[in-house]
Amino acid sequence: MKQAAARIAPLTGLAQEEVLKLMEVPPQETMGDVAFPCFVLARTLKKAPAVIAGDVAAALQGEGIDAEAAGPYVNIRFDRDVYAADMLEELGSESFGKLQLGQGERVVIDMSSPNIAKPFGIGHLRSTVIGAALYRLYNEAGYTSVSVNHLGDWGTQFGKQIAAYKRWGSEQALQADPIRNSLELYVRFHDEAEKDPTLEIEARDWFRRLEQGDEEAKQLWSFFVNVSMQEFNRMYKRLNVTFDHTLGESFYNDKMGAVVEELQAKGLLEESDGALVVRLDEENMPPCLIIKKDGTTIYPTRDLATAIYRHHVMKADRLVYVVGGEQKLHFNQVFTVLSKMGHEWATTCEHIPFGLMRFEGRKMSTRRGKVVFLQEVLDEAAARALQIIQEKNPNLEQPELVAEAVGVGAIVFGDLRNNRLNDVDFSLEDAVSFEGETGPYVQYTHARIQSVLAKAAETGTYDSSAAQEGTSNSSGIVGDTSWSLLKLLCDYPAYLERAVLRSEPSVIAKYTIDVAQAFNRFYHAERIADAAPQVKSFRVKLAKYTAERLACNLSLLGVQAPERM
Numbered sequence: 001m002k003q004a005a006a007r008i009a010p011l012t013g014l015a016q017e018e019v020l021k022l023m024e025v026p027p028q029e030t031m032g033d034v035a036f037p038c039f040v041l042a043r044t045l046k047k048a049p050a051v052i053a054g055d056v057a058a059a060l061q062g063e064g065i066d067a068e069a070a071g072p073y074v075n076i077r078f079d080r081d082v083y084a085a086d087m088l089e090e091l092g093s094e095s096f097g098k099l100q101l102g103q104g105e106r107v108v109i110d111m112s113s114p115n116i117a118k119p120f121g122i123g124h125l126r127s128t129v130i131g132a133a134l135y136r137l138y139n140e141a142g143y144t145s146v147s148v149n150h151l152g153d154w155g156t157q158f159g160k161q162i163a164a165y166k167r168w169g170s171e172q173a174l175q176a177d178p179i180r181n182s183l184e185l186y187v188r189f190h191d192e193a194e195k196d197p198t199l200e201i202e203a204r205d206w207f208r209r210l211e212q213g214d215e216e217a218k219q220l221w222s223f224f225v226n227v228s229m230q231e232f233n234r235m236y237k238r239l240n241v242t243f244d245h246t247l248g249e250s251f252y253n254d255k256m257g258a259v260v261e262e263l264q265a266k267g268l269l270e271e272s273d274g275a276l277v278v279r280l281d282e283e284n285m286p287p288c289l290i291i292k293k294d295g296t297t298i299y300p301t302r303d304l305a306t307a308i309y310r311h312h313v314m315k316a317d318r319l320v321y322v323v324g325g326e327q328k329l330h331f332n333q334v335f336t337v338l339s340k341m342g343h344e345w346a347t348t349c350e351h352i353p354f355g356l357m358r359f360e361g362r363k364m365s366t367r368r369g370k371v372v373f374l375q376e377v378l379d380e381a382a383a384r385a386l387q388i389i390q391e392k393n394p395n396l397e398q399p400e401l402v403a404e405a406v407g408v409g410a411i412v413f414g415d416l417r418n419n420r421l422n423d424v425d426f427s428l429e430d431a432v433s434f435e436g437e438t439g440p441y442v443q444y445t446h447a448r449i450q451s452v453l454a455k456a457a458e459t460g461t462y463d464s465s466a467a468q469e470g471t472s473n474s475s476g477i478v479g480d481t482s483w484s485l486l487k488l489l490c491d492y493p494a495y496l497e498r499a500v501l502r503s504e505p506s507v508i509a510k511y512t513i514d515v516a517q518a519f520n521r522f523y524h525a526e527r528i529a530d531a532a533p534q535v536k537s538f539r540v541k542l543a544k545y546t547a548e549r550l551a552c553n554l555s556l557l558g559v560q561a562p563e564r565m
């Protein structure tokens, strides 16, 4: 904590910031509030860490600090009644929780990026919610986030889509249920193509026509794009996600020629089996395909053009790609080719992968048509939430609105609480539960604090100045559970920093659960309503900051915090 760091710094010759970075939370609360490890000082001070720890502890002792050496560590305990007021004040300050890690650096985030005419898969859901959380977390830490939805709106599959539509499709059916109908056509195409190889030829031909700008092909394509987008936009609205740019792969069609020329000029293109590739033998990777045998461009070609555009036109200082782990090789290849082209900024490109998610044990395979539709998942989550809400609080106003916030929040939080690299077996029942480490549990805790605060305001004892006086003048105000909660609230900036440096929203999600649990322990152990006035105002203030923290964290994660549940 700041106060201890300020006193340790001059004893060690380290800057206060460095001391803060080194400080740890002891493994057991009984050991102290913070611990300072002395290993790093051994070299400069030319003493054993344990000796240094003894010196530092002796010098720190007093003025509200109780310090004790334990081997190479100094365990520090604060006098709660001396420090609680300062800590509350810190929590209330304008600048609390804002970091300057980024210094305005522009981070372009590639996120969501579903494919036109295909279902919005769970992988795209993960990319959307992880990307949207990172977008807000980076901004909070002093970066300037720019989000891009890199729609999969180009590629040979559109040849198949058009061929199938020409054979079996109708405008009416596609309008009525775009994704399902497109998927049916796609599945049928693959089934029938197994028996009838001319279908593949037809599809390739349509894609070639599309690439050459044929009117009919272009019209059908933009019709597919429009109907799919309408459906995706409904989903984004429910998830409360917006994009700074929606630029599909097709946007780069006229920008790939320059990339191919540049590759050629730099002597990087080689022929292989009629195709053009960049060899990556030295890097121990398979070659990166640039132009296919039939002369068409491909996914990596478009990503090269995209990265160059984002660096030069969007002025990205950093390019991050929130895309499933199965595309690791693809991004490795693309970034390596960029650096072979001599683009030094290739080092600013980063793939932020995430694990697979199975839904109630169901996998997804677009080809087979066995897919879980996100819309249905969200509907079911909201329906379950409504059931629980109506049991718990039958008089709640606008229960459907709250249920939507809780149901969608349950899905988003249920995703984000996992380390992003883990594979997740998602259970709807667990995610929507009001107990356990869930979004609804946090939302419910937040709503409960609102009602506690409303009651406290009714009885009229809430007075912030009394709370501060109280904590510094009399003892016994800060109980064990309020002290733990207060410390945890003050630790927020460290969690934010960790989440941002690791691009890991789960750090914040787990911290948020810890805060909610700490509050509930406090609320059970230290009564608010019938406490003595000074004690009560301290606890009310603590409750208020807890509610603010929960609401803020939920919103960083993209989850709503209803006032009542």
Ligand code: ARG
Residues within 6 Å of the ligand: 110, 113, 114, 115, 150, 151, 152, 303, 306, 321, 323
């Ligand atoms: N549309 C692609 C897919 O669904 C993801 C695109 C990711 N972004 C990128 N720049 N490649 O697999």
